[in-house]
Amino acid sequence: MSARARTHRRTAVLFLAPTVLIVGALVAYPIVFSFWMSLRSADGSRFVGLANYVEMLTSPGTRRAIANNAVWVVVAPTVVTVLGLMFAVLTDRVRLVKAVRLALFMPMAISFLAAGVTFRLVYDEDPNRGALNAAVVAVHDTFAPASPYPGATVREGSGLRVVDDGAVVTPGTVAAGAVVRLPLVGLPADAVPGHAGEAVPPAAGPGVRGLVWRDFTPGDAGTPGVVDPGEYGLPDVLVEVLRDGEVVAETYTDAYGRFVVPELAGGGYSVRLAAGNFTEPFRGLTWLGPGLVTPAIIGSYIWIWAGFAMVVISAGLASVPRSAVDAARVDGASEWQGLRLVTVPFLRPVLAVVAVTLVINVLKIFDLVLVLAPESVQPEASVLGLEMYHASFTQLNTGLGSAMAVLLFALVLPGMAWRARLLRRQELR
Amino acid sequence: MSPRVRTGAALAVLAAMLMVTGCARGIAAGGNGGADGGGELAGRTIEVAGIWTGAEQRAFRTVLDAFERRTGATVRYTSGGDDLPALLNSRLAGGSPPDVALLGQPGVVAQLARRGALAELTGPAAEAVTANYPEFWVEHGSVDGALYGVYYKVADKSVIWYRPEAFAEAGVQRPRTWQELRRVTRALADAGVGTMAVPGADGWVLTDWFENIYLRLAGPERYDQLAAHEIPWTHPTVVESLELLDDYWSADRAIQDNPLQLTFVQAVADVFGPAPKSSMIYEGDFVAAEVNRLGTVAVGEGARFFEWPSIDGSPPAVVVAGDQAVAFNDGAHTMALIAFLASPEAAGIAAAQGGFLSANRNLDRSVYPDPVTRQLADRVMEADVLRFDLSDLTPQAFGGGTDASMWRLLQEFLAGGLEPADLAGRLEVAAQRDFAAAYEMAPPGAGDGR
Numbered sequence: 001m002s003a004r005a006r007t008h009r010r011t012a013v014l015f016l017a018p019t020v021l022i023v024g025a026l027v028a029y030p031i032v033f034s035f036w037m038s039l040r041s042a043d044g045s046r047f048v049g050l051a052n053y054v055e056m057l058t059s060p061g062t063r064r065a066i067a068n069n070a071v072w073v074v075v076a077p078t079v080v081t082v083l084g085l086m087f088a089v090l091t092d093r094v095r096l097v098k099a100v101r102l103a104l105f106m107p108m109a110i111s112f113l114a115a116g117v118t119f120r121l122v123y124d125e126d127p128n129r130g131a132l133n134a135a136v137v138a139v140h141d142t143f144a145p146a147s148p149y150p151g152a153t154v155r156e157g158s159g160l161r162v163v164d165d166g167a168v169v170t171p172g173t174v175a176a177g178a179v180v181r182l183p184l185v186g187l188p189a190d191a192v193p194g195h196a197g198e199a200v201p202p203a204a205g206p207g208v209r210g211l212v213w214r215d216f217t218p219g220d221a222g223t224p225g226v227v228d229p230g231e232y233g234l235p236d237v238l239v240e241v242l243r244d245g246e247v248v249a250e251t252y253t254d255a256y257g258r259f260v261v262p263e264l265a266g267g268g269y270s271v272r273l274a275a276g277n278f279t280e281p282f283r284g285l286t287w288l289g290p291g292l293v294t295p296a297i298i299g300s301y302i303w304i305w306a307g308f309a310m311v312v313i314s315a316g317l318a319s320v321p322r323s324a325v326d327a328a329r330v331d332g333a334s335e336w337q338g339l340r341l342v343t344v345p346f347l348r349p350v351l352a353v354v355a356v357t358l359v360i361n362v363l364k365i366f367d368l369v370l371v372l373a374p375e376s377v378q379p380e381a382s383v384l385g386l387e388m389y390h391a392s393f394t395q396l397n398t399g400l401g402s403a404m405a406v407l408l409f410a411l412v413l414p415g416m417a418w419r420a421r422l423l424r425r426q427e428l429r
Numbered sequence: 430m431s432p433r434v435r436t437g438a439a440l441a442v443l444a445a446m447l448m449v450t451g452c453a454r455g456i457a458a459g460g461n462g463g464a465d466g467g468g469e470l471a472g473r474t475i476e477v478a479g480i481w482t483g484a485e486q487r488a489f490r491t492v493l494d495a496f497e498r499r500t501g502a503t504v505r506y507t508s509g510g511d512d513l514p515a516l517l518n519s520r521l522a523g524g525s526p527p528d529v530a531l532l533g534q535p536g537v538v539a540q541l542a543r544r545g546a547l548a549e550l551t552g553p554a555a556e557a558v559t560a561n562y563p564e565f566w567v568e569h570g571s572v573d574g575a576l577y578g579v580y581y582k583v584a585d586k587s588v589i590w591y592r593p594e595a596f597a598e599a600g601v602q603r604p605r606t607w608q609e610l611r612r613v614t615r616a617l618a619d620a621g622v623g624t625m626a627v628p629g630a631d632g633w634v635l636t637d638w639f640e641n642i643y644l645r646l647a648g649p650e651r652y653d654q655l656a657a658h659e660i661p662w663t664h665p666t667v668v669e670s671l672e673l674l675d676d677y678w679s680a681d682r683a684i685q686d687n688p689l690q691l692t693f694v695q696a697v698a699d700v701f702g703p704a705p706k707s708s709m710i711y712e713g714d715f716v717a718a719e720v721n722r723l724g725t726v727a728v729g730e731g732a733r734f735f736e737w738p739s740i741d742g743s744p745p746a747v748v749v750a751g752d753q754a755v756a757f758n759d760g761a762h763t764m765a766l767i768a769f770l771a772s773p774e775a776a777g778i779a780a781a782q783g784g785f786l787s788a789n790r791n792l793d794r795s796v797y798p799d800p801v802t803r804q805l806a807d808r809v810m811e812a813d814v815l816r817f818d819l820s821d822l823t824p825q826a827f828g829g830g831t832d833a834s835m836w837r838l839l840q841e842f843l844a845g846g847l848e849p850a851d852l853a854g855r856l857e858v859a860a861q862r863d864f865a866a867a868y869e870m871a872p873p874g875a876g877d878g879r
Contacts, residue, residue, distance in 0.1 A: 042866060125687065125690045126695075128704065129695075151621065152621075153682070155619075185618075185619035185620075185621070186618060186619060186621045186682065187621040188598075188620065188621035188622055189598060189620070189621070191621065216619050216620055216621075217600070218597075218598065218599055218600025218601075218620070219599075219600030219601065220600075221600065286687065286690060288690060289687075289689075289690065374630040374689070374690060374692065375630055375631060375632055375692075375836070375840075376629055376630045376632070376689040376690070376840045376844075377689070378832065379837065390832045393512070393515035393518065393519070394512075394514075394515060394825065394826065394830050394832050394833075395825075395826045395832075395866070396518060396540075396825070396826075397866070
């Protein structure tokens with residue numbers, strides 16, 4: 001080796017050394033160390049071989065986390081990329097492009113943590129707190145009006161039955177002439193309308209007749225099932241009289257809770273208070289319940305990242321040759337065909353980079369789930385990142401935590417490799 | 430779990446992140462101390478880590494300020510949020526723990542002490558603790574016979590808070606027995622004024638429910654045995670307690686709908702806020718702080734409490750919890766701060782600001798700002814049967830934090846997915862695993878664990 005080549009080499013080493021040192025200390029060493037820790041016991045004191053990996057792959061918690069991660073990886077990058085493409089193409093057409101894009105990009109400026117806290121409020125189950133349920137309830141209530149006595153139910157021991165749909169039915173059969181008593185409880189005093197009067201059973205007489213009232217007297221003063229002084233009738237309750245399962249008459253109670261259907265005679269009737277009298281107001285969906293929690297969190301993730309995808313894709317859009325699009329237009333291609341057959345193929349590398357970046361990003365999702373999922377549904381919402389955190393820091397099992405880190409690393413690796421190849425290919429071009 | 434209000438994992442993580450980035454500095458600052466004027470510790474910097482944020486942090490700050498004035502030292506408080514143990518572990522792994530930490534879980538303190546991470550209290554600190562604290566609290570501040578912590582702040586976890594207005598509307602009185610509680614609940618349901626809010630989204634609340642029932646049903650001796658896992662969780666008394674719990678929780682209309690989505694903070698608002706949905710909530714004295722924060726009703730008027738009802742004639746018993754100050758080194762500055770936190774003076778400053786109960790027996794209880802707080806303090810100081818929060822005594826993985834087995838399983842139970850006997854079985858499986866893991870982590874020969 002000539003002296004000159006040696007000098008060259010020395011210079012190269014000199015210039016590379018800082019990078020090698022930094023990458024070695026901050027990247028390579030932690031990876032190797034994690035792998036080493038993953039083969040050791042909870043506190044790192046003993047070698048346990050692959051025991052941590054066995055525990056990881058057999059525990060139902062991690063299995064669920066892996067399944068959730070799979071859902072995330074399939075859904076989130078796809079939706080974000082498609083939305084990003086839509087936004088990019090559509091915002092391209094509007095005036096004030098920059099303002100619109102800025103607005104769409106804005107969520108990126110918010111940390112996952114803050115976004116999680118915000119969405120916790122958006123998804124809150126109580127429509128008075130949760131914005132989403134407030135909207136859902138508003139839409140619902142426009143189509144289905146509220147019932148007069150939500151939450152009312154039968155007095156225990158009265159013999160009345162609540163059937164599946166919430167209607168109240170008398171036991172056995174009722175003959176005309178008798179007075180049917182239908183005591184209800186569970187209604188706050190202020191739910192009784194102002195025009196209601198103290199309950200008065202109807203006088204005996206022909207037809208099917210009865211009384212619906214709020215059978216509650218504070219303390220031990222009242223007798224259940226008996227109309228005590230101060231107990232109010234419930235007006236405007238829809239009463240149905242049935243015979244052999246068929247509704248033969250319908251009426252409403254009066255201000256004192258009485259109802260009378262004078263034209264009916266004989267026996268074999270039963271009286272039903274329609275379910276519509278008692279329907280609880282619609283309260284929206286339990287977004288953060290076990291069933292919807294993962295889609296809900298993915299929704300907030302999409303909100304954050306769609307703007308990013310849009311910006312990157314817009315940049316790609318600028319490099320699509322106008323002439324190709326114009327040529328297609330001249331050849332009679334529709335808007336959709338132009339997008340599908342010309343623009344998207346040109347954008348393919350950009351779309352791939354966006355999607356792969358998101359896949360990697362989604363695999364390590366952690367903070368959004370930790371913050372957004374209520375504690376009680378964290379097992380249902382769990383992802384590998386969260387399991388790793390709990391194993392390492394709440395259970396103090398660094399061995400298991402490291403094993404999960406290694407698994408996560410292995411899962412991210414293909415995406416990384418692909419992206420690195422994509423980038424290299426672009427550079428070569 | 431700690432008696433603190435969990436304001437959500439968000440704050441915890443946020444605080445933890447801030448702390449990790451913000452605190453690596455300043456540890457070395459306690460190097461050479463104070464010839465230059467002021468008090469004996471002038472120029473010293475002491476770092477204290479705790480879970481408190483917001484108003485609680487400000488209240489604690491005034492206590493620290495008093496210490497600074499007295500000694501000339503600088504005390505830096507860093508909030509670790511609810512995941513403080515996780516944070517301390519990473520700080521320990523990095524070799525730079527704070528000087529003092531205030532921890533809510535004795536189980537965590539025991540683990541840290543057995544690992545050798547904590548310094549035994551000595552000198553003025555130890556003297557202050559023994560001079561000012563009843564035997565019960567000294568014992569609970571000790572691990573394997575050595576004193577490690579002082580219970581700076583304590584909590585009474587055996588009270589149920591209620592809305593007097595709702596009770597009046599239903600015409601019911603404060604229940605004294607479990608049967609009466611069930612009758613009252615039924616009457617409240619019939620009156621349509623709302624019943625009991627059970628914030629099942631926060632697992633620690635559910636463990637507190639169980640503990641109060643278990644202490645009354647099985648008695649203090651069994652309670653101690655269960656806390657130490659000397660009797661299995663499949664013991665008949667456990668199953669019986671779970672059956673009572675199940676009876677109450679799953680009774681028709683007995684508790685507010687969808688409890689697993691309900692957090693503690695929301696539940697307090699659902700009882701004492703402007704649009705109440707329920708009339709009662711069980712949790713400790715710190716419910717009062719939350720009620721004050723809401724500002725809709727006044728504690729003592731629109732929000733009152735009754736003691737946890739007696740079961741089968743059990744005598745009054747109080748489940749308590751608390752935050753103990755522990756030392757990570759035995760430096761004079763550290764011990765001086767601990768000694769100050771254990772003094773009646775510090776307790777007085779904190780107590781006067783409200784939202785704080787002290788177990789310091791030399792504290793003049795007239796400093797408490799209102800009769801309700803004084804009454805709660807009296808309960809803690811004068812209880813015949815006093816027991817520490819059971820879940821906090823168990824290893825962290827079992828009872829002491831987010832994702833802990835006991836929290837999770839009780840949530841599943843509340844959701845209606847488990848029979849009492851099955852739950853007991855699964856608790857036992859988890860206990861065997863978690864207790865074994867906790868002791869495995871202690872260095873060999875570090876005691877037999879209680």
